[in-house]
Amino acid sequence: MLVLTIMETETEEGIRNACVVEYLRGWCRTSVMPEDTEEYVLKVESLKAFYTSKKGLVKAVNDISFGIRKGESVGLFGESGAGKTSVALAIMGIFDELSRYYASTSSEPDNKKLWEKRDEARKKGLASEDLGMELPGVEGRILFKGKDLLTLDDKEYRKIRGMEITYVPQGTIRSLNPYTQIGLQTAEALWSHDEDNLLIEREVLRKVLETLDLVEIGDSDLRQFMKPAEFSMGEDQRILLAMALISDPSLMITDEPTTAVDVGVQRRILDAIEIVRRELDLSLLLISNDQGLIAETSDRVAVMSAGRIMEFGTAERVLTSPGHPFTRAFIMSNPSMEMMRKIREKGLRLRGIPGKPPDLANPPSGCPFHPRCEFAEGICKTDIPEYREVEKDYWIFCHQFEELPDW
Ligand SMILES: Nc1ncnc2c1ncn2[C@@H]1O[C@H](COP(=O)(O)OP(=O)(O)OP(=O)(O)O)[C@@H](O)[C@H]1O
Ligand code: SF4
Ligand SMILES: [Mg+2]
Known part of the structure; x- marks a missing residue:
């Protein structure tokens, strides 16, 4: 059949x-x-x-x-x-x-x-x-x-x-x-x-x-x-x-x-x-x-990229105040009307995600988003981030979450 x-x-x-x-x-x-x-x-x-x-x-x-x-x-x-x-x-x-x-x-x-x-x-x-x-x-x-x-x-x-x-x-x-x-x-x-x-x-x-x-x-x-x-x-x-x-x-x-x-x-x-x-x-x-x-x-x-969950939380939190650089970039690449307004209010620059999604047969070392991430540091290239609960019911897969600028 x-x-x-x-x-x-x-x-x-x-x-x-x-x-x-x-x-x-x-x-x-x-x-x-x-x-x-x-x-x-x-x-x-x-x-x-x-x-x-x-x-x-x-x-x-x-x-x-x-x-x-x-x-x-x-x-x-x-x-x-x-x-x-x-x-x-x-x-x-x-x-x-x-x-x-x-x-x-x-x-x-x-x-x-x-x-x-x-x-x-x-x-x-x-x-x-x-x-x-x-x-x-x-x-x-x-x-x-x-x-x-x-x-x-x-x-x-x-x-x-x-x-x-x-x-x-x-x-x-x-x-x-x-x-x-x-x-x-x-x-x-x-x-x-x-x-x-x-x-x-x-x-x-x-x-x-x-x-x-x-x-x-x-x-x-x-x-x-x-x-x-x-x-x-x-x-x-x-x-x-x-x-x-x-x-x-x-x-x-x-x-x-x-x-x-x-x-x-x-x-x-x-x-x-x-x-x-x-x-x-x-x-x-x-x-x-x-x-x-x-x-x-x-x-x-739950936001996914390269086989990983990058961020997982309430829809309100993830879609209006995303904490993960991938989510931010992904939303910015095709923003809703409401998000457009927010981006303008905050004076953020509207742009898509640079580069191509990784080849999952040969993913990048460390954080799979590092080749496309504007916040990437040395550790991002070498170590896989821990998927951790940073607030009640809010999970993040990013080394630098605490250091990132507000959104
Ligand atoms: N049969 C297969 N053999 C090898 N690789 C595959 C196969 N099917 C899918 N893939 C690869 O697995 C990865 C994940 O594919 P998947 O279809 O789960 O993604 P997706 O998030 O559902 O994408 P889309 O939004 O385009 O539907 C991709 O890199 C895809 O090329
Ligand atoms: S771990 Fe590093 S490369 Fe990955 S999303 Fe966070 S800041 Fe960017
Ligand atoms: Mg699919």
């Missing part, structure tokens, strides 16, 4: 997204935070996710930690290639399988060997650190309702994936099956997890209509029989949201939900997300490089 879908797409991202959609649809036919379990739905600790590539290991997610509380919406915000989607794939438990697939199709025998080493290490319960070498795949802890997802076997993971944790992948606007009625597609997550045949058709139909109504697909009783071609792009995206919501998940991850749609459509999608937040006791991880979307939908924001 995976291979058939790949033939329909051309770009690497297209392939990956098609894989993700197929994976979630079919294969997932198939519930963990540390001590303060009650408060957090998800807690990610020291998470790493490395791909194999011709150039070596791509450190897409490099030792990140953050949490999402019950009913909270956390925005994962950052530049393209920062590793945001890779975080989602790791949480969904499909990062290894997808990156392993690329390794199996590449002609790099070393990469295949690295994956074999990873398998051996897992069997022995060892991490890459124990072996003194870096390995591909996911490592760390992903605690969902107190249980570490990385310790679950496939069967246990499948019970959570697509049911308790759902995912609307990036660039999926044309990913609905064009030949299947949207009502049937919306119901898929329920049927595919009904291993014991407990579901009643009438109840599923009721749930489908209720969920389509929730995301404002009007006349759902009639339109459930229509196929995707009869819906607009924005409605497609909302149907994908419905597919991710029908199982009443505890956590929904949406990856760039408004990319490539016009402003009006964006508005409807944002409204749907807002309604979902209000009506359901749901935690959200919203992935985007769109400052407006993040500001509007997130309670807290």
Whole structure:
């Protein structure tokens, strides 16, 4: 099934997204935070996710930690290639399988060997650190309702994936099956997890209509029989949201939900997300490089660059008084109207981030932002900063935080 879908797409991202959609649809036919379990739905600790590539290991997610509380919406915000989607794939438990697939199709025998080493290490319960070498795949802890997802076997993971944790992948606007009625597609997550045949058709139909109504697909009783071609792009995206919501998940991850749609459509999608937040006791991880979307939908924001979380705090703190040089530069490169006003008031110079994002197969030494940072000092080039809580609930990955000028 995976291979058939790949033939329909051309770009690497297209392939990956098609894989993700197929994976979630079919294969997932198939519930963990540390001590303060009650408060957090998800807690990610020291998470790493490395791909194999011709150039070596791509450190897409490099030792990140953050949490999402019950009913909270956390925005994962950052530049393209920062590793945001890779975080989602790791949480969904499909990062290894997808990156392993690329390794199996590449002609790099070393990469295949690295994956074999990873398998051996897992069997022995060892991490890459124990072996003194870096390995591909996911490592760390992903605690969902107190249980570490990385310790679950496939069967246990499948019970959570697509049911308790759902995912609307990036660039999926044309990913609905064009030949299947949207009502049937919306119901898929329920049927595919009904291993014991407990579901009643009438109840599923009721749930489908209720969920389509929730995301404002009007006349759902009639339109459930229509196929995707009869819906607009924005409605497609909302149907994908419905597919991710029908199982009443505890956590929904949406990856760039408004990319490539016009402003009006964006508005409807944002409204749907807002309604979902209000009506359901749901935690959200919203992935985007769109400052407006993040500001509007997130309670807290984690800013990502080069596989690291640079700054993590309340949306107010991070987006209006960012403490990290990367966040400041990133916001300045595409400021909101409100930020423009602030920049003018403060007499700051509006400019983008100089240079290019780092190559994650060969990241810079020390702080990965140092080649582009106007505040870089000697230590920034040699030592990796500690990700530390500098105020209650406010985390920073920067040597010089205390010395930086106010913003
Ligand atoms: N299959 C793969 N093999 C090797 N490297 C990959 C693969 N998929 C992604 N990468 C690399 O991993 C890094 C992180 O990619 P990822 O897609 O997670 O970033 P992102 O923050 O989601 O970017 P965007 O905002 O463009 O979606 C990038 O450097 C990317 O080139
Ligand atoms: S650690 Fe140094 S290089 Fe990195 S963001 Fe802070 S000041 Fe800049
Ligand atoms: Mg992405």
